[in-house]
Amino acid sequence: MPCRSSPGRKGRPPPGYNHLSRGTTDTGVLVWQARSGLYYTYIGNGRAPRAALPSTAVQGSRTPRTATLGSSPVAPHRGRSRGPPVGVCGPRAPPGPRPPPLLVGCGGAAAAGWLCRGCVRGRSARGKMAAVTALRSSCRAAGRLVCIHRVRSCSSIRFIKSKYVCVFDKSALKFSHQQRLFRTSPVSYGQIVQFKLSDIGEGITEVTVKEWYVKEGDSVSQFDSICEVQSDKASVTITSRYDGVIRKLHYSIDDIAFVGKPLVDIEIDPSKGVSPEEDVVETPPMSHEEHTHQEIKGHKTLATPAVRRLAMENNIKLSEIVGTGKDNRILKEDILNYLAKQTGAILPPSPKAEIVPPARKAEAVPAAPKDKARRVPVPVSRPIAFSGKDRTEPVTGFQKAMVKTMSAALKIPHFGYSDEIDLTQLVQLREELKPLAEIRGVKLSFMPFFIKAASLGLLQYPILNASLDENCQNVTYKASHNIGVAMDTEQGLIVPNVKNVQVCSVFDIAVELNRLQSLGSAGQLGTSDLTGGTFTLSNIGTIGGTYAKPVILPPEVAIGALGKIQVLPRFNGRGEVFKAHIMNVSWSADHRIIDGATMARFSNLWKSYLESPASMLLDLK
Amino acid sequence: MVLQSLKNCLWLSCVLRTPKACFWSTASGGLIIQSVSNDVYQNLAVEDWIHDHMDLEKQQILFLWRNSPAVVIGRHQNPWQECNLRLLRQKNIKLARRRSGGGTVYHDLGNINLTFFTTRKKYERMGNLKLVVKALKALRPQLDVHVTDRYDILLNKQYKISGTAAKLGRTSAYHHCTLLCNADKFVLSSVLKSPYKGLKSNATASVPASVKNLFEEDATLTSEILLDAIAKEYAVQHQIDHHITLINPADETLLPGISNKTKELQTWEWVYGKTPKFSISTCLNIAYKGSVLDIKVNMDVKHGRIEACNIDLPEQWLPSGLHSELVRSLTGSKFCPNEITMLVTTLLKVCPQDNELHSRWSLLCENMIRLM
Numbered sequence: 001m002p003c004r005s006s007p008g009r010k011g012r013p014p015p016g017y018n019h020l021s022r023g024t025t026d027t028g029v030l031v032w033q034a035r036s037g038l039y040y041t042y043i044g045n046g047r048a049p050r051a052a053l054p055s056t057a058v059q060g061s062r063t064p065r066t067a068t069l070g071s072s073p074v075a076p077h078r079g080r081s082r083g084p085p086v087g088v089c090g091p092r093a094p095p096g097p098r099p100p101p102l103l104v105g106c107g108g109a110a111a112a113g114w115l116c117r118g119c120v121r122g123r124s125a126r127g128k129m130a131a132v133t134a135l136r137s138s139c140r141a142a143g144r145l146v147c148i149h150r151v152r153s154c155s156s157i158r159f160i161k162s163k164y165v166c167v168f169d170k171s172a173l174k175f176s177h178q179q180r181l182f183r184t185s186p187v188s189y190g191q192i193v194q195f196k197l198s199d200i201g202e203g204i205t206e207v208t209v210k211e212w213y214v215k216e217g218d219s220v221s222q223f224d225s226i227c228e229v230q231s232d233k234a235s236v237t238i239t240s241r242y243d244g245v246i247r248k249l250h251y252s253i254d255d256i257a258f259v260g261k262p263l264v265d266i267e268i269d270p271s272k273g274v275s276p277e278e279d280v281v282e283t284p285p286m287s288h289e290e291h292t293h294q295e296i297k298g299h300k301t302l303a304t305p306a307v308r309r310l311a312m313e314n315n316i317k318l319s320e321i322v323g324t325g326k327d328n329r330i331l332k333e334d335i336l337n338y339l340a341k342q343t344g345a346i347l348p349p350s351p352k353a354e355i356v357p358p359a360r361k362a363e364a365v366p367a368a369p370k371d372k373a374r375r376v377p378v379p380v381s382r383p384i385a386f387s388g389k390d391r392t393e394p395v396t397g398f399q400k401a402m403v404k405t406m407s408a409a410l411k412i413p414h415f416g417y418s419d420e421i422d423l424t425q426l427v428q429l430r431e432e433l434k435p436l437a438e439i440r441g442v443k444l445s446f447m448p449f450f451i452k453a454a455s456l457g458l459l460q461y462p463i464l465n466a467s468l469d470e471n472c473q474n475v476t477y478k479a480s481h482n483i484g485v486a487m488d489t490e491q492g493l494i495v496p497n498v499k500n501v502q503v504c505s506v507f508d509i510a511v512e513l514n515r516l517q518s519l520g521s522a523g524q525l526g527t528s529d530l531t532g533g534t535f536t537l538s539n540i541g542t543i544g545g546t547y548a549k550p551v552i553l554p555p556e557v558a559i560g561a562l563g564k565i566q567v568l569p570r571f572n573g574r575g576e577v578f579k580a581h582i583m584n585v586s587w588s589a590d591h592r593i594i595d596g597a598t599m600a601r602f603s604n605l606w607k608s609y610l611e612s613p614a615s616m617l618l619d620l621k
Numbered sequence: 622m623v624l625q626s627l628k629n630c631l632w633l634s635c636v637l638r639t640p641k642a643c644f645w646s647t648a649s650g651g652l653i654i655q656s657v658s659n660d661v662y663q664n665l666a667v668e669d670w671i672h673d674h675m676d677l678e679k680q681q682i683l684f685l686w687r688n689s690p691a692v693v694i695g696r697h698q699n700p701w702q703e704c705n706l707r708l709l710r711q712k713n714i715k716l717a718r719r720r721s722g723g724g725t726v727y728h729d730l731g732n733i734n735l736t737f738f739t740t741r742k743k744y745e746r747m748g749n750l751k752l753v754v755k756a757l758k759a760l761r762p763q764l765d766v767h768v769t770d771r772y773d774i775l776l777n778k779q780y781k782i783s784g785t786a787a788k789l790g791r792t793s794a795y796h797h798c799t800l801l802c803n804a805d806k807f808v809l810s811s812v813l814k815s816p817y818k819g820l821k822s823n824a825t826a827s828v829p830a831s832v833k834n835l836f837e838e839d840a841t842l843t844s845e846i847l848l849d850a851i852a853k854e855y856a857v858q859h860q861i862d863h864h865i866t867l868i869n870p871a872d873e874t875l876l877p878g879i880s881n882k883t884k885e886l887q888t889w890e891w892v893y894g895k896t897p898k899f900s901i902s903t904c905l906n907i908a909y910k911g912s913v914l915d916i917k918v919n920m921d922v923k924h925g926r927i928e929a930c931n932i933d934l935p936e937q938w939l940p941s942g943l944h945s946e947l948v949r950s951l952t953g954s955k956f957c958p959n960e961i962t963m964l965v966t967t968l969l970k971v972c973p974q975d976n977e978l979h980s981r982w983s984l985l986c987e988n989m990i991r992l993m
Contacts, residue, residue: 200789201741201742201744201745201789201794202744202745202746210696210697210897211697211895211897223791228696228697230696230697230722230825231722232722232772233695233721233722233723233724233772233785233786233787234721234722234723234746234786234787234788234789234796235695235696235697235720235721235722235723235786235787235788235789236788236789236790237788237789237790237791239790239791253823253897253898254823254897326673327673327674327676327792328674394953396926396953396954396955397954397955397960397963397964398960398963400950400953400954400964401963401964401966401967404967404968404971405967405970405971408970408971467974469973469974470973476974491959491960491963492963494963522710522713523959524710524958524959525959525962526962526987527962527965527966527983527986527987527990528983530962530963530966531966531969531970531979531983553970554970554971555970555974
């Protein structure tokens with residue numbers, strides 16, 4: 001971590017830490033550096049805490065406890081209350097044989113003292129893992145940035161009297177007598193810190209807030225995006241430094257925000273699930289951007305402490321896992337996937353607010369390099385819970401249109417009629433005509449034939465091209481055959497129609513279909529293309545299926561659904577089996593004005609035109 | 622040649638910190654890459670990918686790219702305000718929204734794009750632009766080009782040949798700029814003129830400027846020559862080999878996750894949905910049966926969807942049920958001609974089959990859709 005020692009800052013090293021040397025980060029924060037590279041920050045006015053750290057020797061069956069910064073005071077040691085406690089965590093007075101613990105955080109309550117927040121689990125002093133994160137001081141007097149640190153272990157907890165106890169005094173007192181295990185406390189006495197807008201560079205002092213990614217009450221994790229600001233052609237994404245809950249947004253959209261002034265207030269919620277706490281393992285030098293690095297064979301892996309613990313519990317080397325998060329960060333999902341591959345089980349990601357049983361013995365074992373423990377992968381014994389959530393979206397756009405159409409269609413009493421068509425001859429004909437059409441620049445499918453045959457049929461049975469009015473009083477026989485073709489686009493079902501098929505040739509229909517198809521896929525169909533239809537054909541067979549039950553599109557009275565063309569064995573007139581191209585058609589019609597016989601006769605006529613295409617020539621106009 | 626590019630690909634993959642290839646390349650200072658694709662979405666996705674995934678501590682990157690005709694708007698801009706969307710659709714010109722701020726630009730193959738990737742600390746736009754000017758001057762000493770304080774590059778102190786935008790993230794930042802070599806100025810001016818009236822918005826507005834192609838100043842200049850000159854200057858300044866690595870933005874193995882980024886950039890929600898809230902207040906003049914009707918329309922659009930809508934029709938021009946049905950359908954829909962067309966044609970199907978009604982309805986709806 002880049003650190004310059006800077007004279008002129010008052011302050012002595014904290015008691016018991018005389019071996020630390022003083023320095024400052026690039027942002028001017030005073031830090032104390034150990035020979036191991038571990039850094040501590042000390043917030044306040046630089047003076048050592050008043051109360052000498054008493055040697056409350058807590059041994060052996062020490063109560064596991066967690067201390068939180070500032071507002072959330074620590075439960076007192078058993079029988080060793082020291083007056084109004086405030087978040088406290090400190091080292092033993094003499095740095096004994098144990099490694100100096102120390103995690104220093106700052107809280108608003110004890111601005112001039114050492115505070116620590118962490119959770120101590122396990123019972124033995126030795127094996128304790130304390131995760132402590134220091135928080136920014138919310139005390140304006142201090143007004144200093146504080147870095148997040150991690151510590152090795154906290155061998156004891158002390159109480160420090162502080163001048164600023166009054167702020168959280170009452171709550172501290174109340175809490176101190178409540179419970180031992182901080183983590184199971186139901187209420188969060190989270191520390192609210194003000195996250196200031198950091199320097200943008202190039203001497204910029206103000207920016208415009210353009211978009212908020214969070215709102216008040218949302219929870220955020222470290223490195224989540226909070227907002228987007230813009231300054232003079234540069235767009236900047238501001239990410240969160242903390243895990244917590246957003247309590248206040250200081251600006252609205254289009255406001256001018258100032259560098260160095262508070263942007264949001266985040267409540268660090270210590271009782272929240274797995275992530276903010278901490279076991280932390282190894283504490284290599286911290287960069288002032290609060291990464292947890294770990295040099296493993298010269299390879300940095302980024303992972304939050306929760307993820308590291310998960311890896312460690314399951315004896316996974318972090319270097320073996322490919323991170324899928326930002327900056328190749330290893331996420332919890334990556335570990336679970338890796339485990340699933342190993343154990344063959346499918347492990348869904350466990351819900352975030354999972355509480356780890358407090359009795360677990362956590363060891364201060366760093367993850368990969370010193371992975372000396374058991375090599376046998378331990379099957380994860382978590383109960384497999386499904387954490388998927390329902391998702392509700394409003395019905396808009398194409399779906400809304402469908403809802404309207406289909407609700408109207410419901411009023412129509414449908415009946416169905418299906419049949420099988422032998423398209424062997426048509427297939428052959430199309431093969432001959434396809435190259436001719438291509439020369440003219442048009443793609444020829446089967447649809448133009450189907451459409452033209454339908455139009456010829458409608459000439460004989462005009463009732464199928466009619467429309468019934470709302471009160472079922474009048475039937476209007478439409479003169480134009482505007483045959484609609486159902487199209488499946490990205491957004492949904494649209495039904496443009498080919499106008500006046502009765503006067504179009506098969507080639508004209510093919511041209512028009514091409515035009516409608518290209519407009520449809522580009523999403524540029526006009527209103528005239530989509531209105532005025534009188535009869536519809538739906539070629540669902542291009543996707544698949546044989547028989548269907550199509551729904552009539554009002555104000556029409558009939559619709560046909562065409563299945564896929566299959567090659568099937570059939571008997572011919574001489575009783576021989578031959579290869580036939582068979583397609584199924586399913587018609588639906590409005591039974592109020594159309595009867596089964598009419599539909600059947602229309603279908604037979606249509607079928608005859610397609611089974612022997614030459615017969616179409618006789619009736620073409 | 623092939624071997625060289627293979628070697629560089631390997632180099633690139635190491636630089637990209639795959640867990641397997643753990644050795645750090647000895648390249649110092651910089652890396653120059655060029656995209657083989659002309660798809661604006663793919664190229665923007667590469668920028669995002671490098672910004673999110675690459676470690677720029679050890680080396681900075683210069684990314685060179687060109688696009689087939691496209692209009693690129695800034696992160697916080699309003700496409701309706703900035704360009705002629707109807708013309709774009711007609712001419713099949715793509716519309717993209719980039720993640721950096723700034724104004725709207727028209728790209729085609731006669732325009733080159735340069736992106737300078739650095740860490741957040743080393744972000745410095747003026748230096749990058751000075752590098753470009755130095756490269757131009759080295760190529761053609763008689764060119765009168767200079768950088769303004771608005772981070773534009775002007776030719777002959779008058780014509781803008783380059784515009785700038787930047788994006789800063791947590792650890793890395795990039796600054797990109799355009800350079801007009803031989804773009805189609807006619808199309809440029811016609812697509813960048815918005816025909817939509819009555820728009821009120823707080824979105825970042827572009828500052829129009831008169832532009833000129835470098836080709837017009839010196840006909841021997843082509844995009845390739847300019848790309849090469851800039852790459853050479855960058856190589857000199859960063860003390861690296863003058864060598865450009867070509868990358869394919871569709872290569873998922875080289876750039877894992879790139880296809881998702883490309884897809885996201887093409888979604889309606891990103892291109893149109895990220896438009897800051899705006900309102901439209903305009904008057905439709907509809908000629909109907911010999912008279913002209915003035916129909917006032919007010920709409921509030923948020924996230925690209927119509928939040929509130931008000932259409933002031935003459936009394937009984939449309940049955941009131943239909944009028945309210947229209948307003949109800951419009952509310953909550955995307956401010957998109959395709960979707961509105963779908964909705965209004967469907968509504969027509971379920972209302973009485975009256976020719977007069979149909980023609981009025983079609984007239985009104987077509988005019989409404991022209992607003993989009």
